[in-house]
Amino acid sequence: MIEPSREIRKIHLIAVCGTGMGALACMLKASGFTVSGSDQQVYPPISEFLKNHEIPIQVGYRAENLHPKPDLVVVGNAVSKDNPEVRAMQEMGLPFCSMPQAINRFAAAGKQQIVVTGTHGKTTTSSFLAWLLATAGLDPSFIIGGIVTNFNSNYRAGKGKWIVLEGDEYDTAFFDKGPKFLHYNPDIAVLTSVEFDHADIFKDLDHVKRTFGALLTKLKPQSALFVYDQDPNIALIADQAACTVYSYGHVSGSAWCLGKITVGSPDTRFEVYHNGGLWSEFQTPMIGEHNLRNLLAGIAVGHLLGLDRSIISRALKSFQGIRRRQEVRGVKNGVTVIDDFAHHPTAVHETIRAVKSFYKNRRLIAVFEPRTNSSRRNIFQSIYSASFDDADMVCVRQAPMLEKIPVDKRFSSEKLVRDLCVRGKDAHYFGDTDGIISFLVEHALPRDVLLIMSNGGFDNIHARLLDRL
Secondary structure (H helix, E strand, O other), X not given: OXXXXXXXXXXXXXXXXXXXXHHHHHHHHHOOOEEEEEEOOOOOOHHHHHHHOOOOXXXXXXXXXXXXXXXXXXXXXXXOOOOHHHHHHHHOOOOEEEHHHHHHHHOOOOOXXXXXXXXXXXXXXXXXXXXXXXXXXXXXXXXXXXEEOOXXXXXXXXOOOEEEEEEOOOEEEOOEEXXXXXXXXXXXXEEOOOOOOOOOOOOOHHHHHHHHHHHHHHOOOOOEEEEEXXXXXXXXXXXHOOOEEEEEEOOOOOOEEEEXXXXXXXXXXXXXXXXXXXXXXXXXXXXXXXXXXXXXXXXXXXXXXXXXXXXXXXXXXXXXXXXXXXXXXXXXOOEEEEEEOOOOHHHHHHHHHXXXXXXXXXXXXXXXXXXXXXXXXXXXXXXXXXXXXXXXXXXXXXXXXXXXOOHHHEOOHHHHHHHHHHOOOEEEEEOOHHHHHHHHHHHOOOOOEEEEEOOOOHHHHHHHHHHHO
């Protein structure tokens, strides 16, 4: 832990280009600290964001990055105890802490916390909540794992009493293998979904459920918990919370329920029912039923906070989403290029379905890079093929960094393509990104929509495609 009495002026962040770490770095600088950072993999949008905030990034981990000597080092969970910068930090006897510990000390102290967690949808839900509170004039703070378009930022240091935190179930640091969200103390919590993911951290689904259950168990009796009503895994653990639990989603008996949905251009219209009665009808530029569920959670929290329907409606109409979530990167010669962070089979399926519903009567080409620790493993091998059913053509890249995965556990992009072909899909395998770009430049037609899905930089494929189309 950080010594409360210790004077801290200069802070260095190891693995600063993680979305949460980048947000923390900017918030620390805005609070008057001298901030520096280092990382091995530097790519947009976080690298550009840090550059715009004049935070120096050292590429690569080296002992000299710790000179001049900082007063505190924040260690991201992307580095191990054998990292050369971590070793130097310990040899120098520098004080250090994890990202959530730093958030508690420098950002969340004295605030009331809204913590949004779940396997899917937590970034969109927390982003909308931050925008809703800002629209209501509540001047919130937030730290979120994505660039919120309305703020052009993934952090905000507001003067209001609320802070919105995206609660990540991933481990905290090499010296703390527990989930980040257990460091927070929610006054309001949202649980969007519970599925197996992060195979490098969790043994199985039961392990995931126990982890989320630990968060629910620590909620204060006076807290409030909002849970999605059609997740069977949530249903198994929700009663572990001692506080009031509100359900939202599609079940008519839930506190909050989606009604009729009309997909149009440019907006989606949807009904919201509260305790069985029609509460209001809203419209939003967001697309996809999964996004409407995320917005519904925000509506429910807003109602608990006493926000007027007109304020909620204004926030919904003006909410622009998050970068790298169905983000249109450009249109060239009639071809639309979209960037999305989807990687889990459920997220891939929901994203493709949402994009297809909006771009009706247009050919949708899904481009997928299995890059996460889970998607590079064969745990989802047999179910990935069903995720692409709404795509008209599929391009799958060889999973990068497979040498880090044991041979008998590696995901096979070639097998996925074979499985897709068996399902009648026009699917193609590529060993590298250059091959995908060349293929798409040759085969993309005017009015085609190219949906590119990866949780990494994907070799800057979006800009390179737009240059060559």
